[in-house]
Amino acid sequence: MEEKCPIESTLSLINGKWKQMILKELSQGPVRYGQLGARISSVSSKVLTQQLREMEHDGLIRRKVFPEVPPRVEYSLTEMGASIFTVFKELRRWGLEEDAMHRGKCSFCGQCQPLFQGERQGDGR
C-alpha cells in the first residue's frame, strides 16, 4: 500500500477524470451502471468501470449487485463518499474567491448548486 501524506492521499482519491461527476450523480441517491453511463455521456464503459472500481476500493462508493435477469447493479455513496463534499466545497469556495479564470461552467458545477445550499457567493457559471 502506498504511503502518502493526508493531502496527497485525499487528492489521489478524487484524481480521475470522471470521479467528481460520478460522485455528484450518486449524491442524489443510488444509480445503476447504465444510468451513470447515460448521464455522463462522454465516458466509455471501460473507463467508467475503471473509475467505479477504484472508488469502490477506496471506500467512496458501494456496489450492490441484484441477482436478477437481466443483471442490475446499483452504485451509491458511502458515508465517506458523502463526506468528501466538504472538500469539494472548499475547492469551490477558494476557486470562486481567488481564481480569476473560471467564467466557464462544467457539468459538475453547472448543477452543483443544489449540493451547496447555504453558500451564495456565485452561481457556478
Added chain:
Amino acid sequence: MEEKCPIESTLSLINGKWKQMILKELSQGPVRYGQLGARISSVSSKVLTQQLREMEHDGLIRRKVFPEVPPRVEYSLTEMGASIFTVFKELRRWGLEEDAMHRGKCSFCGQCQPLFQGERQGDGR
C-alpha cells in the same frame, strides 16, 4: 484559455507532482532556484522549472531576477499562493479524519505542522 469550473480549476492549480512541496518551501520566505532544487532533491531541473513556470503563470508564485553575476533568481509566494493553504488545510483535515490509509508521512506533511498551527487533530505522520 480552458474554461473550467471552480473545482476543476482549483485542482488544476495544485496538480503537479512537486507543486505542493514547492508551495511549502516558499511559505517560509523567498527561495532561490538552486535552493529549491536542493531541498526537493528528487526533482529534475527540467520539471522544477516547468512547474515553477506554470505556477507563476497561474499567479501562485512570483519570480524575481536579480541582474547579477552569477545570476540569482528568487521565487516567492503571491497573496494568492499563500491563500491556497486553506485548501491544503481542508484536504489534510479530511484526509486525517476520513481516510484510513495515511499512516505514512511525506516530506510535505512531515513538516507541514508549523503551517497549520491551531489545528491539533493529528501530527501529520
Added chain:
DNA sequence: CTGTATCCTAGCCGATACTG
C-alpha cells in the same frame, strides 16, 4: 547558477469490439 533541449517511459484515457 539558472535554466534548455532531447529522448524516453509509464499511466491515463478513448474507441471499438466482444461476452455472460
Added chain:
DNA sequence: CAGTATCGGCTAGGATACAG
C-alpha cells in the same frame, strides 16, 4: 444490462546533456 479485451494516442514526468 453490465461489463472485458485490445489497441492506440497523449502527456506528465524522469535521465541526461548542453548553454548563457
